[in-house]
Amino acid sequence: MAVGLASMRFDVVTLFPEMFTPLTDNGVNARARHQGIWDLHFWNPRTYTHDVHRTVDDRPYGGGPGMVMLAEPLEAAVDEALAARQQQGMTDSPVILMSPTGERFDQALAQQWASTDGAVIVCGRYEGIDQRFIDARVTHEISIGDFVLSGGEIAALAVMDAVIRLLPGVLNDQQSAVCDSFHVGLDGLLDSPHYTRPEIYKGQSIPAVLKSGNHQLIAQWRREQSLRITAQRRPDLIEQARAKGLLDKKDEQYLLSL
Structure with missing residues (x-):
């Protein structure tokens, strides 16, 4: 060096x-x-x-x-x-x-x-x-x-x-x-957040739904988080999923709520 x-x-x-x-x-x-x-x-x-x-x-x-x-x-x-x-x-x-x-x-x-x-x-x-x-x-x-x-x-x-x-x-x-070029999930959505132990880290707890044991609610939470993050960061992926018919009525209702 x-x-x-x-x-x-x-x-x-x-x-x-x-x-x-x-x-x-x-x-x-x-x-x-x-x-x-x-x-x-x-x-x-x-x-x-x-x-x-x-x-x-x-x-x-x-x-x-x-x-x-x-x-x-x-x-x-x-x-x-x-x-x-x-x-x-x-x-x-x-x-x-x-x-x-x-x-x-x-x-x-x-x-x-x-x-x-x-x-x-x-x-x-x-x-x-x-x-x-x-x-x-x-x-x-x-x-x-x-x-x-x-x-x-x-x-x-x-x-x-x-x-x-x-x-x-x-x-x-x-x-x-x-002179270089560019000089100047299954449905294509982004992933939801992940959490692991400890349950409380520096005063922050994991979302309560992840401890509920209710797999239907957990799946719904993850889907909504995925939709939220994708809408915020990559709205083009939302449009692609919509064009492919991969968003259902619940998905569209949640996106409207944002």
Whole structure:
């Protein structure tokens, strides 16, 4: 690494830091990191666990498949990453969660971020992340497309690569970046929030319906949350579902109530 602080720094919260070697060890990104144009640090949530098994996930409240990542280890990892960035004078540090339910990442957003100090990027795993962590620490939720990956690492690699290559000095010919393209569930709806143990985290409880044991009410709550989030963040998906006849009368009544 070149002497001096990098102009851009990424702090990645991940269970699998080894997945980022394509970015750090290959091509123009590796060369730029060696030159000190950007830097990368990892924060593993398992480091912030307190049990012998270093547990980072648990079963979801309300039932359902898969496991949900615990809030506490993620929050501790993010807080330590933010403190490290602050020591370098980076006081404006967004916390970005790679998520299929997030805002669509595009070239305009890459250009916007290329003029910043970087960010903390959280890479989820399993079925989802406890919503209370998202509410408390995440400032942006970002998606790279309408598909689901096994975790956020590949998506984070794509976002970081798109941003880093726009930094001055990364490409041999900066005009190459200016000439780039885009320069300047089953029904296609976004997912509902997820919660796991503990039942009360820092004074915040999970929605009561998820503890009711009434699977019909739980399904209705999840459907309504899905409709609400999709209407807010991706209204185009609502229109697509409507055109395909995938919204019933109850769905339309709920959307009208919003």
